[in-house]
Amino acid sequence: MSVEPPTTAPPRTADDAGEPALAPASVAAPSALRTLRPLVLRLHFYAGVFVAPFLLVAAVTGLLYAGSFQAEKIVYAHELTVPVGDRKLPISQQVAAARKAHPEGTISAVRPSSQPEATTRVLLSGVKGTAADHTLAVFVDPYTGRVRGALEQYGSTGALPLRTWIDELHRDLHLGDIGRLYSEFGASWLWVITGGGLVLWFGRRRTRRKVRGTTGRRRSLTLHGTVGVWAAGGLFFLSATGLTWSTYAGANIGDLREALGQSTPSVTATSSGHEGHGSMAGMDMNGTDRGSHSGARSDVGLDAVLKTARAEGLSDPVEIVPPADSSSAYVVRQIQRSWPEKQDSIAVDPATGKVTDVLRFSDYPVLAKLTRWGIDAHTGTLFGLANQIALAGLALALILLILWGYRMWWQRGRGSAFGRPTPRGAWRQVPVYVLVPCVAMVAVVGYYVPLLGIPLAVFLAVDTLLSRITRRRTGHSPA
Numbered sequence: 001m002s003v004e005p006p007t008t009a010p011p012r013t014a015d016d017a018g019e020p021a022l023a024p025a026s027v028a029a030p031s032a033l034r035t036l037r038p039l040v041l042r043l044h045f046y047a048g049v050f051v052a053p054f055l056l057v058a059a060v061t062g063l064l065y066a067g068s069f070q071a072e073k074i075v076y077a078h079e080l081t082v083p084v085g086d087r088k089l090p091i092s093q094q095v096a097a098a099r100k101a102h103p104e105g106t107i108s109a110v111r112p113s114s115q116p117e118a119t120t121r122v123l124l125s126g127v128k129g130t131a132a133d134h135t136l137a138v139f140v141d142p143y144t145g146r147v148r149g150a151l152e153q154y155g156s157t158g159a160l161p162l163r164t165w166i167d168e169l170h171r172d173l174h175l176g177d178i179g180r181l182y183s184e185f186g187a188s189w190l191w192v193i194t195g196g197g198l199v200l201w202f203g204r205r206r207t208r209r210k211v212r213g214t215t216g217r218r219r220s221l222t223l224h225g226t227v228g229v230w231a232a233g234g235l236f237f238l239s240a241t242g243l244t245w246s247t248y249a250g251a252n253i254g255d256l257r258e259a260l261g262q263s264t265p266s267v268t269a270t271s272s273g274h275e276g277h278g279s280m281a282g283m284d285m286n287g288t289d290r291g292s293h294s295g296a297r298s299d300v301g302l303d304a305v306l307k308t309a310r311a312e313g314l315s316d317p318v319e320i321v322p323p324a325d326s327s328s329a330y331v332v333r334q335i336q337r338s339w340p341e342k343q344d345s346i347a348v349d350p351a352t353g354k355v356t357d358v359l360r361f362s363d364y365p366v367l368a369k370l371t372r373w374g375i376d377a378h379t380g381t382l383f384g385l386a387n388q389i390a391l392a393g394l395a396l397a398l399i400l401l402i403l404w405g406y407r408m409w410w411q412r413g414r415g416s417a418f419g420r421p422t423p424r425g426a427w428r429q430v431p432v433y434v435l436v437p438c439v440a441m442v443a444v445v446g447y448y449v450p451l452l453g454i455p456l457a458v459f460l461a462v463d464t465l466l467s468r469i470t471r472r473r474t475g476h477s478p479a
Contacts (some may be wrong), residue, residue, distance in 0.1 A: 043196055044197060049405075051189040054182055055186045057182065059395045060399065063396060063399070066392040075160075078149060079119065079148050082142070082143065088143055090303045099122070101150075102147075102150060105125055107122060107322055108124065109321045110320045120139070121158070124138065180246070183246070184242075184249060187239050187242035187249075188243065191236050191240065198232055204225070220411060227400055228401055231394060231401070234393075237377070241375060244374060252448045253448070263368065264365075269347050270327055270329060270347075270356070271350060271356055298351075305320060306318075308354075314345075314346065329347040329348055329349050330348040331348075341382075344358075344360050
């Protein structure tokens with residue numbers, strides 16, 4: 001992405017020499033693209049200056065997050081892995097061992113060992129000292145039944161304390177809902193800045209894009225533009241996927257998907273009913289309900305539910321969610337977020353062990369699938385280590401782009417005002433037949449992405465006001 005001096009700028013320095021200038025209207029009628037160029041330059045310049053700090057924070061924390069998956073495996077190796085044994089115990093016995101060590105709270109889910117060396121996770125909710133939206137994960141050796149430890153867990157990817165802390169830093173700076181606005185603001189503007197940089201870069205003469213033999217501001221500009229072009233696709237992707245679960249834009253996207261019938265479906269977790277079924281907190285060593293009150297019916301148990309899931313084709317990794325009440329069923333769902341995705345789920349009647357509903361990932365609406373893939377790629381799980389390396393590369397590229405951008409701002413102001421801004425009034429050069437559709441498009445996008453639309457409206461209002469003040473003081477319009 002590039003920041004170039006406008007055609008109406010003050011006399012150029014040696015670093016600016018050779019930049020193509022727009023021909024006066026009396027000489028040649030400029031094309032629509034060329035008339036838009038000064039406007040794009042001004043928007044790219046100011047957006048880059050004021051939004052870059054937010055993007056820099058997002059890039060640095062994103063770089064940390066990309067490495068947190070591998071760090072988590074090292075830091076929590078004792079809890080996550082065990083020596084491979086001869087035969088795994090029934091899942092009900094593993095759960096019973098976890099409950100013996102940690103009788104507090106209630107079981108919200110069970111994640112059986114999915115690899116020979118992996119532990120089983122028994123997730124407990126309502127545990128004192130654990131955040132309301134987190135669970136306490138009890139790690140059990142599937143071969144011996146020994147508890148390897150317990151750690152707080154967050155999210156569907158099973159993030160443990162280290163990754164959770166970094167994730168929350170990236171998402172909201174540990175400031176809660178207010179902090180989430182910073183990341184949404186950055187994501188809302190990232191695609192605009194990237195798109196503007198592409199327009200400016202490809203509007204340059206090919207000979208002006210070479211790095212070799214350049215110095216000063218021109219070298220900074222060329223490096224900035226070259227890296228920006230190579231990273232543009234990834235930056236567009238991060239912006240789009242980041243907005244899908246943001247506070248305001250994410251809600252609008254969700255409403256739009258629902259209106260189009262493209263919402264993410266869920267398995268129906270109701271059963272035929274079995275009186276007296278309670279929570280899994282009361283399960284015995286065999287995973288069946290102990291019948292704590294009269295009229296209680298026996299539960300088929302975790303082992304039978306897992307066996308049913310296997311028969312329905314739900315291979316590891318899976319998560320078993322217990323019935324929420326007497327009218328609910330067990331839900332067993334695949335939780336593999338790496339390629340190929342495993343997201344099938346079934347509901348199992350706890351009284352009979354029969355499947356009451358089946359939902360296949362292949363039956364998801366198109367936008368639901370794209371959203372799932374996009375989020376998983378954004379969070380580094382879709383393609384595993386390769387995905388995380390790519391995210392780290394994008395984060396590093398964005399950091400360099402921002403640093404080069406500020407360096408160009410510094411270099412641009414040499415010999416005059418620091419960080420000499422681009423002149424106002426560029427929009428007046430744009431033909432009406434181009435300006436009107438652009439304004440309409442910006443209005444629609446601004447409505448659905450308010451942290452783009454509102455700041456842009458404020459910027460335009462302030463810019464117009466300053467332009468009028470300048471005009472009154474000098475007696476003529478600013479360039």
